Amino acid sequence: MIIPHPLLGPRDAEEFTYLGDAALLDRPDPTAEDAEEAFYEYLYLRDNVAGETRELWFHEGGDRSWLVVTRNTLTHEIIRVELARDVALNRAAGR
């Protein structure tokens, strides 16, 4: 499996560590009234997608960037790879 790193080009999946769904970027507000429920959903509830899914991968054997990888679980096609930091910054800006 090859992950096309946005800065470093195609890299073998062996260099990466997988974390999970990119929803982990959206850490809930810990001060909210329903924080416990929100964190429970944030941490444990996942869609089991047959199709496009967004995941967090860490380039541990490379530049130590966290990446958001959009891939298709049916075709294994990797559709988009972004620096997670950029994605997180954009989300913060959009809030």
Next chain:
Amino acid sequence: MSDLRPRSALDGVDDVIGTIRLREVTNISLVSVAARRNSQDRCHAWLRMTFGAVPGPNGSESSVAGTALWMGPDQWMLSRQIGPDFDYAGNIKTELDEAASVTEQTGSWVMIEVTGDRLADAFERLCAIPIRTMQPGEARRTQINHQSCFVVLESKSAARILGARSSARSLWHALTMTARAL
């Protein structure tokens, strides 16, 4: 001056195996530099001044002041041929001050130079870098026998490997086995 004497990871070993020469590069000082928020421009300017250009992803730049290697976004590893007694990190920190986070790395790494006409053949057995299409100055972080390394290509027949110091002997073992197996 302290009377404690440094020891390089492989005691300066230098060996020719078949057509491949393997040599520990000693007296190398290393420091990592990461630009602080809003100080990228200042760091870039300093790198340009010191190394001639700002190394980008998969790249390195060399000058009389040493070599700068891209490590990650806004992060570089600098190396200079000067003994570990010299406080390289302290020196760089003085220059960059609060513009960068500076970390001493001299002890973290072993540097091994690999030379020989069959360099590409050797690297094909070691790691997944596209050695035959890389240009001098290009660099990759990769894994050699499960060890995270930087490989900086110096010419078609010479490259430098930076590997973790603690597993320097395992790295050396892997390199010598491969040289023998060609």
Next chain:
Amino acid sequence: MSQINRLKDGQIERSETLHFYFDGKRYSGHPGDTLASALLANGVRLMGRSFKYHRPRGPFSSGSEEPNALVTLRDGARAEPNTRATTAELFDGLTARSQNHVGSLRFDMMAINDRLARFLTAGFYYKTFMWPAAFWEKLYEPLIRRSAGLGALSALDDPDAYDKGFLHCDLLVVGAGPAGLATALLAGRSGAEVILADEDFRLGGRFNAETGLLTEENGVDWAARTVAELTSMEKVRIMPRTTVIGAFDHGIFGAVERVSDHLGKTPADRPRQILWRIHSKRSILAAGATERSIAFANNDRPGIMLASALGAFANRWAVTPSRRAAIFTNNDSGHRVAADLLAKGIGIAGVIDTRDDAPVSKDFEVFADAQVLDTSGRHGLRSIKVRDGSGKLMSIECGALGVSGGWNPNVHLSCHHGGKPVWNDELSVFVPGPKLPQGMTVIGAAAGRFSTHEALASGVEGATDALGSLGLKAQAIDLPEAEDAPVEITPFWHVGGDAGRAWIDQQNDVTVKDISLAYQEGFRAVEHLKRYTTLGMATDQGKTSNVAGLAIMAEIARKEIPEVGSTVYRPPYTPVAIGAFAGRARGKDFRPTRLTPSHDWAKERGAVFVEAGNWMRAQYFPTSSETNWRQTVDREALAVRTSVGVCDVTTLGKVDVQGSDAAEFLNLVYANGVLKLRVGKTRYGIMLREDGIVMDDGTAARLAETHFVVTTTTANAVPVYRHMEFVRQCLCPAMDVQLMSTTEAWAQFTVAGPRSREVLAKIVDQDLSNGAFPFMACANVTVSGGLRARLFRISFSGELAYEIAVPTPYGDALIRRIMEAGEEFQITPYGIEALGVLRIEKGHPTGNELNGTTTALNLGLGRMVSRKKDCIGKVLSRREGLNTLDALNLIGIRPLDPETELRAGGHLMALGGTVDASHDQGYVTSACYSPNLRSHIALAYLKSGGDRLGEHLRLVSPLTRETVEVEVVSPHFVDPEGSRLRE
């Protein structure tokens, strides 16, 4: 007897003679031979016995699809069972043994199974070994295991080396037959980086095996010229003897190169085989086709083989199983083989063609609308029984029979991503389906384009398409004139009637009857059929049998072949030695070894080492008078409490955290507050996972306003760093904070014990008095007259202690200097055993306690989780389930009899009552002998443990059947007030 069946010409070097041994008998052959061709040349047709019925067998093919001629190649530790004689390249001194017989190959006592055939049908095992159940372990399983498999492993260590490697290319071409050569030539000329791999040692594919494929020149010559041109191209890499075994995601292929198998002996240090991982931008599958057979009674005798194999043996190797041969075919290629054989001087006893419109020949007799009904010959074919178009039966004498049922494209690699082949009715074959691995194009016979002209043309098309997508311009290319015969075939899978067993899968002894039995018994789905009959499950993975099996199932079920479906193709394409997968990663080379900066010094002192992750750590330092490890560890632990000891703690993870938001960042990462930590101070901290469970513990030292150094446990150095980067990049991307692992940058030693200050005062250039450098202080200092160093006054042992760090190159010098400085206090080096004793005596947790289920509350550190601020894991640490009244608490336990050993992993139960899981009160995490307390002690988690000090319980270890009465005590066995470390 010397090479009585060697014919004229062929692609062998007759000038050189090679000697080899088969079943102890000496034979001769030539370079270019395979073991199979050389044996045939010597008149040997019988090469092995079948799996189940122990039927005599000879080669059925001339390539890697071979089901029958499997031998044990080489001997001793290098013996390799189940090696195909048809691909084993001959070398001087080769030794091979036949397999799967008791007694000699000719007179196998197990051949009795053949007489019992009617009891040994499909499903025999499932039906027979069912009852009584008690027989299974003692009788049935050993029996089955004894008879399972063909050859046997030597059970000796493999003395050969294997290697792995990585290649990159624009275009990978799999197969160097007509199509593959044409495509590689065009791609090479157009400037692409090309890898051309072929499993054979001679490139050219069909050109080597058949004649008349090109109209104006010999195909062998064209292939040789093309290979020569490709060899001269710098960007083209030609890899003969290289089997591409699998297609993986995104253009990655696995390939096994047999580097030294064709040499008598693997040269020293050189690998026998290399497993390559090939990264390709585009790939072209030109794997050709495999001829299929026709099933008829007793179609498995030595001498009966695929017609193409008969042709290849004659044309390429100049050998034949017999001077008189017949052909049984349903298509034109059988006729071409007959013509080739005739040209080699082999008598053609007849061509039996199932078609009523079979072409006629002036050179040999053709029986149209005819069938081979049966064969005879005990150890090899003697005659065949034929029914001609008029229904007349006749017996034809021949020692060789070539069978051709058409050609099956080698679609395997095209299906490795779950794609299914599709049935082409016109050609009566499965061709690659629309869902191919990314970047793959299939050409030539593998795509069902069977004529030589079509193969070459499809090669050009494939290369042109690939070059276009690579951004390269295809150069012009002249292709040789080639035959363009259409496929004339009427599908014919098996001869009907009840004459006897007709083999489909020769290696696993699956016959037409077995398939019909599977149908009758309801195993009709293709995957059920396969498992019930074992069709296609042998080492050849059914390359010559799967499609025929499907076709016959379709016939019985009165379905179309595509309705029956096809089995899944999985890597590897052909069997791969496990050694090739292991590569260099064997024994000590399985993973790298990490050495501490004091390793050489510790070794000089005779330390005993233990592996901790990849690290080699000093476990203890025995003196010559100590005979038991406990003596050593007791001495080391006592020395720290009474005088001073030194221990290498470099392995602890260290991370530099810098930036104007460094403190704020750590405040989020740590459960406890670090925001207000003053410069020059260190704080113990715990990190939680987001689910509220403790991830790790360590210290955070603030060296400057914007610079912290945090430590992690040795085991968690990597995951904690990864987690911190996650928090930094994904959760607080706007913060100004930078992380850098410095685990290896600093050699760090603990100097611990009441005399530690006096020792370090001699080394550190700064004032170490309690006032100047109090408990939990940290600073950049210098040592031995100016060397930069870091000093932390932290204590894991509970004694007055320091951790001192210098750049790693000075670690070796520093440990020796510390030993010198401590000599007057009998400074004692200690290993991780004593380190463990000291921390258990103090109740400090490590990995045993932070076991992935532990909360801060369990550790007695619940109050460390700040109520004032957010931190990772804070919200979910409030969960009800983690805060029950009977939550586990970390406590200490002591046996009533101090000499009784306590077992980590043992469970705590009430003194009376039942011992079972439902009465479990807690468990022991760490145990040791405390020389300070002169008692065994342990740390344990106990329900509501904090309130139960003084209680007596039973520690039960069901594994060792031990029960010990223990008392619950504070986990702080030594100096519970913590006054020593502040002195």
